[in-house]
Amino acid sequence: MTRNKEILNSLITLTVREVRRFLRIWVQTLVPPAVTMSLYFVIFGSLIGPRIGEMNGLDYIQFMIPGLVMLSVITSSYANVVSSFFGVKFQRSIEELMISPMPNIVILTGFIIGGVARGVMVGIIVFLVSLFFYPDFTIVDPLLTISVLILTAILFSLMGFLNAIYADTFDDISVVPTFVLTPLIYLGGVFYSITILPEFWQKVSLANPMLYVVNTFRQGMLGVSDISVSFSLIMQVFFIILFGAFALHLLKKGTGIRQ
Amino acid sequence: MSDLALKISSLEKKYASGVKALDGIDLEVKKGDFFALLGPNGAGKSSTIGIISSLVTKTSGSVKIFDIDIDEDFNEAKRKLGVVAQEINFSPFEKVEDIVITQAGYYGISASQAKPKTETTLKRLGLWEKRSEQARNLSGGLKRRLMIAKALIHDPELLILDEPTAGVDIELRRGMWDFISEINNQGTTIILTTHYLEEAEQLCKNIAIIDKGKIVENTSMKELLSKLDVQSFVLDLNQPLNNLPSISGYTMTLSDPSTLVVAIEKDKSINQFFAELSKIGISVKSMRNESNRLEELFMEIVKSND
Numbered sequence: 001m002t003r004n005k006e007i008l009n010s011l012i013t014l015t016v017r018e019v020r021r022f023l024r025i026w027v028q029t030l031v032p033p034a035v036t037m038s039l040y041f042v043i044f045g046s047l048i049g050p051r052i053g054e055m056n057g058l059d060y061i062q063f064m065i066p067g068l069v070m071l072s073v074i075t076s077s078y079a080n081v082v083s084s085f086f087g088v089k090f091q092r093s094i095e096e097l098m099i100s101p102m103p104n105i106v107i108l109t110g111f112i113i114g115g116v117a118r119g120v121m122v123g124i125i126v127f128l129v130s131l132f133f134y135p136d137f138t139i140v141d142p143l144l145t146i147s148v149l150i151l152t153a154i155l156f157s158l159m160g161f162l163n164a165i166y167a168d169t170f171d172d173i174s175v176v177p178t179f180v181l182t183p184l185i186y187l188g189g190v191f192y193s194i195t196i197l198p199e200f201w202q203k204v205s206l207a208n209p210m211l212y213v214v215n216t217f218r219q220g221m222l223g224v225s226d227i228s229v230s231f232s233l234i235m236q237v238f239f240i241i242l243f244g245a246f247a248l249h250l251l252k253k254g255t256g257i258r259q
Numbered sequence: 260m261s262d263l264a265l266k267i268s269s270l271e272k273k274y275a276s277g278v279k280a281l282d283g284i285d286l287e288v289k290k291g292d293f294f295a296l297l298g299p300n301g302a303g304k305s306s307t308i309g310i311i312s313s314l315v316t317k318t319s320g321s322v323k324i325f326d327i328d329i330d331e332d333f334n335e336a337k338r339k340l341g342v343v344a345q346e347i348n349f350s351p352f353e354k355v356e357d358i359v360i361t362q363a364g365y366y367g368i369s370a371s372q373a374k375p376k377t378e379t380t381l382k383r384l385g386l387w388e389k390r391s392e393q394a395r396n397l398s399g400g401l402k403r404r405l406m407i408a409k410a411l412i413h414d415p416e417l418l419i420l421d422e423p424t425a426g427v428d429i430e431l432r433r434g435m436w437d438f439i440s441e442i443n444n445q446g447t448t449i450i451l452t453t454h455y456l457e458e459a460e461q462l463c464k465n466i467a468i469i470d471k472g473k474i475v476e477n478t479s480m481k482e483l484l485s486k487l488d489v490q491s492f493v494l495d496l497n498q499p500l501n502n503l504p505s506i507s508g509y510t511m512t513l514s515d516p517s518t519l520v521v522a523i524e525k526d527k528s529i530n531q532f533f534a535e536l537s538k539i540g541i542s543v544k545s546m547r548n549e550s551n552r553l554e555e556l557f558m559e560i561v562k563s564n565d
Contacts, residue, residue: 006366007367009367010366010367012364012369013363013365014365017361087350091351092346092347092348093348093350095312095314095342095344095348096362096409098313099312099313099337099340099342100362101334101335102365258313258315259274259309259314259315
């Protein structure tokens with residue numbers, strides 16, 4: 001067996017293990033976003049939405065759908081990798097990976113694919129749920145939509161991986177999602193267009209990276225955006241390369257995993 | 260190509276806390292050997308094994324596994340290495356069979372190739388009936404056996420067993436000894452650390468004792484045991500004695516009227532002692548060592564290093 005074939009088998013093994021992990025606990029990983037987003041669609045879409053009227057020329061519920069899909073993708077891909085990698089550290093099964101001849105890039109890629117798989121699966125589930133509330137939804141630019149979906153899932157899976165590397169306790173893996181990610185996503189244009197904000201807060205909002213992710217996805221799904229899509233895509237790719245390289249550096253150094 | 264499975268030279272490990280766990284150790288283990296690495300808690304055994312298996316980063320020195328320097332191609336060296344860690348290190352929520360097949364996958368073996376080997380190994384270790392159970396439902400002894408199955412799935416040439424029988428009952432332990440001996444007889448080099456010195460004495464051909472980060476003894480088991488100056492034997496007598504018998508040249512005590520304890524120096528024969536007993540009409544029902552021979556030597560060596 002050639003070395004490349006062995007490496008491919010290792011990657012398939014780790015990916016299957018990661019996907020099997022979140023599918024095994026599907027009640028915790030796949031169902032909650034569907035339930036939560038259904039409530040958002042009922043309350044903000046069907047009940048309050050008609051009173052709000054249009055947002056950027058669209059029905060409010062229609063405007064909300066890309067933001068809520070993105071919210072689910074970001075939190076699911078991040079949560080999958082941070083909990084899975086911290087879990088293997090906590091249970092010491094990280095030793096199985098470290099003792100094996102798997103290159104670090106295969107370990108990183110396996111966990112990231114797991115995070116992307118869950119993020120994309122949850123994104124599709126939430127989108128299908130949204131069709132119950134807005135059956136006429138059509139995706140304007142499928143290629144851009146899928147590209148942003150996957151890039152976002154990769155980016156936040158990498159961030160989850162970095163969080164898990166540095167985490168020593170269960171508190172450490174919940175601090176970032178609770179106190180950083182969630183507020184930034186909610187203030188990143190999921191529920192509103194920044195054009196409704198006073199000028200000062202519009203400028204402040206431009207410093208929120210979630211705004212770019214949500215709006216690029218909205219451009220793909222609905223064809224409307226508050227920001228430059230090309231700039232957003234370039235920044236996503238840039239941060240994926242940056243975080244990916246940093247994660248590999250930490251794995252090589254053994255930060256958080258090797259004494 | 261040397262005949263060494265492992266060569267450690269001037270290996271040092273200093274932890275961030277400032278603790279120097281290894282102080283320049285040198286160690287060689289020949290191919291096919293069954294080697295005991297013993298030492299008290301905190302002596303440096305786990306640090307040594309951790310460095311060999313990449314769980315611990317060395318401060319300086321070199322480690323070669325079958326002539327492959329871990330600094331040059333650690334991944335290639337790891338292919339030849341199997342490790343049974345001291346602590347359970349598999350996911351408790353996965354099924355027994357999946358754990359072993361996944362481990363094989365980490366070594367580049369596809370699931371279809373790993374399945375027959377997994378079946379053979381699990382059957383040999385008495386785990387096949389439990390293959391569909393989550394690992395958390397296994398008893399302590401079965402978890403230990405699963406650790407061994409995992410470590411063997413890629414046919415390692417060097418198997419490191421870090422206290423593999425800790426907390427395992429005697430029946431299971433003996434079964435594991437047989438299994439490990441069989442693997443050694445098939446050509447796999449084995450390095451064993453254990454606190455059961457009787458286990459090391461029975462199984463291992465060569466031995467190193469590490470203490471305070473230094474190798475304080477490194478020789479064959481036979482050579483080491485021959486250094487024992489005095490051995491104490493417990494004799495169960497056929498008839499009880501009221502008084503201690505008088506035999507010159509032997510130190511004796513009666514722990515109860517039917518149990519005589521005698522210390523026999525290295526240069527004296529146990530046959531001679533039995534002859535002396537016969538002369539005064541004392542017959543012996545059974546005999547055993549008062550304590551494990553290796554244990555006595557181990558304590559002597561460690562004490563002398565204080």
